[in-house]
Amino acid sequence: IDPSAQVDPGATIGPFVEIGPRSRIGAGCHIGAGSVIGPDCELGEGCRLVARVTLVKRVRMGRRVLLHPGVVIGADGFGLVPEAGRWRKVPQLGGVRIGDDCEIGANTCIDRGALGDTVLEEDVRLDNQIQVGHNVHIGAHTAMAGCSAVAGSARIGRHCLIGGGAGVLGHLEVCDRVTITAMSLVTHSIREPGEYSSGVPLMENRQW
Template structure:
């Protein structure tokens, strides 16, 4: 797609500095952008790259505009503006509605005439697929699943029986929705499986990354709210509830029956133990382990940064003596307090 800078400014509420008739064809990073590309700057540490960019246009904030003499689109939030322009200039490929000859579709399923079911996909009994849905190659859609309008299963996505996907969702390759939760009762030295009878309910405008798994509920449902964004290789256990517009980075593990509020963020490799409540607007940094409920909004961390191995071994050895050191310190404080009181008397 090719568009003038003036049109971009009109669509995305920006101010043009330079030639409004300059034609832009695509987005690109500052360091490799060319004359028909648009790039952006959102961090001052990239000023040296900005000075040498060959981009036709750079999206800048008002405060940074003076650092660049070339053509610019000046907006309030450069990163957000760049994301919107990128989505507009690079839309998903257009598909022709229908079903591939190799797709296996149960006659009892209802598939909108504007939807597409790709090669080697399987659609089971009682499935409902909405308008403009794209089901890519190799997908499995279980019995009585519903998929809302304009949702997109990129390929090799599996959706278990009775699960529900909202409108405008994006599921990347390898995502598994509605696998059995990890539920077992001990039977002597063995384990008795507990049937997982709930569903997974996914709201609208949700993105689920590659190889992310969301288990169905044991009795009640696992629920993913509207606008939730899940990165790759996340594990969400049975009966978890995730509030609207929460974003979770890669390799996070969330144990069963935890409830996470709205607008939260979880950094990569964070771990959340089961049966916890996380309030709205909580931000958990990468690598943190959360073992108790969080009732107040804010940022939380629990990880230790990496250090040279020799220094870490010394510190780890001292950790074993913390209780003894604390007791000795308490005794010293008591003794000093006693001496102070005797001196005063």
């Protein structure tokens, strides 16, 4: 634990945990075995990191956030620009903000913003193995099923449901109360509530 970190006496810290400079751990938090909390992170009261969770840097969480094993939050966003026939990495200077009562499933990754923050509002529920790109904004009470993904700078409204394996392309907007069924690909903004589908349904192989 870095000397500049602040850990509330009511927090419990498991074995082989690292807590970086200027990070703060609130009352009643549980930091499970093997977890790494990098610099400038903040955990509100009652957060639980089950085991081997990584908060890379500049991650601010509200109260009662639950992170399952293998979650990575605050890694570099996928920011690249072509230069002289090669890729040049764009520095990712933002952070991640996660609201109260969010739950994030095992091996899900949430990248930090390029300039501003990646944001999950309160009571967002993410299943296992989900990718959330840099500067994405997900509205309160939205749930996403496993292996879905949201590309950078997309905005998802409140009370949305995103099915397993679905994808949302970057810089698009999805309004409140939208359901996107499994394996669908959102290629344009959605401005009216409702249920949307584009996945390819299964059929007998020769017919396909």
